[in-house]
Amino acid sequence: MQYHFIIDDASTGLRLDVFLATQLESLSRSQVRLAVNNGLATSDGQTLKPSSRLHSGQQISFATPPPLPTGPLGEDIELDILFEDEHLVVVNKPPGMVVHPSTGHWDGTLASALVYRFRQLSDSGGSHRPGIIHRLDRDTSGCIVVAKTNPAHANVASQFADRTVKKAYLAVVTGNPDRDRDFINKPIGRHPRRREQMAIRSGHTTSREAISFYEVLERYGPFSLVRITPKTGRTHQIRVHLAHIGHPVACDSIYGGTATLDAMGLGVVKEAASTNVVIDRQALHAESLAFTHPTTGETVTFRAPLPEDMQRLIAILGQ
Numbered sequence: 001m002q003y004h005f006i007i008d009d010a011s012t013g014l015r016l017d018v019f020l021a022t023q024l025e026s027l028s029r030s031q032v033r034l035a036v037n038n039g040l041a042t043s044d045g046q047t048l049k050p051s052s053r054l055h056s057g058q059q060i061s062f063a064t065p066p067p068l069p070t071g072p073l074g075e076d077i078e079l080d081i082l083f084e085d086e087h088l089v090v091v092n093k094p095p096g097m098v099v100h101p102s103t104g105h106w107d108g109t110l111a112s113a114l115v116y117r118f119r120q121l122s123d124s125g126g127s128h129r130p131g132i133i134h135r136l137d138r139d140t141s142g143c144i145v146v147a148k149t150n151p152a153h154a155n156v157a158s159q160f161a162d163r164t165v166k167k168a169y170l171a172v173v174t175g176n177p178d179r180d181r182d183f184i185n186k187p188i189g190r191h192p193r194r195r196e197q198m199a200i201r202s203g204h205t206t207s208r209e210a211i212s213f214y215e216v217l218e219r220y221g222p223f224s225l226v227r228i229t230p231k232t233g234r235t236h237q238i239r240v241h242l243a244h245i246g247h248p249v250a251c252d253s254i255y256g257g258t259a260t261l262d263a264m265g266l267g268v269v270k271e272a273a274s275t276n277v278v279i280d281r282q283a284l285h286a287e288s289l290a291f292t293h294p295t296t297g298e299t300v301t302f303r304a305p306l307p308e309d310m311q312r313l314i315a316i317l318g319q
Helices: 016-023 029-037 110-117 150-161 237-244 308-318
Strands: 002-006 041-043 059-063 081-084 088-093 141-147 166-174 181-185 188-190 198-200 211-220 223-230 277-279 284-292 299-303
Touching: 002 016, 016 029, 016 059, 029 059, 081 299, 088 110, 141 150, 141 299, 150 284, 166 237, 166 308, 181 237, 188 237, 198 237, 211 237, 211 308, 223 237, 223 308, 277 308
Parallel strands: 141 284
Antiparallel strands: 002 059, 041 059, 081 088, 088 141, 166 223, 166 284, 181 211, 188 198, 211 223, 284 299
């Protein structure tokens, strides 16, 4: 909606965002400030700033920002469907795809692709998470199960909660673990200083039990290929646990310190645009997922093939 104001003497000297917030009770000052920063307030054809001071007789035009969507908009994005029936869909999520909309990631999500492709999805997880039962990190590829109906959603979600879903991941890690296989049983909570990170942390309100089992499949000198079967499903669990034992996932910029590996001896390069880049995201893949089908009662197992970047990395390491 478009609004037009003529500033009177009583409003002279006020900041623009303060004035608009008092005139438009449906918008908070922060919402007004964001709209003004996006160029929605003008005077004499010139865009204004939230801090602009008003003067008597000034004419202000302001367009209210469009409402946020109640759910993801469907987008025609290709999906690798591993399985589909009238109850469930299992997708091989590509690296780089966010699972559901969040701040800064409204487009190009798995949820948007699902809405475009399927007429019916469960709404148990809320309007922004149609069909989404669990999630994978943006740069982690592999198996993810989606519910078409609310009963199927509730059934599979309860299996995740009861820890009966069997998950297996493949990861290329830095260094060589000193054991061929082992359990990592360390609680995980929010990082005390970095909001986007998790950390090994006990005795905090955010701390939760976290258990992972790993086994080394191949050793490649400075790198190793491992399979991880997490018992719990904490945020960033595998990445935090592997970093904790001194073998972070290769190219994990948050927990490993490096973001890109190149083909020249797999040394670290700074620019992902380099023609020698082998992989520029965490080398972590959700290899398989097994659970009880919500209607047949049978155990179903799904496997996602390795994406090209991890295939390329492993092939080079194998040489």
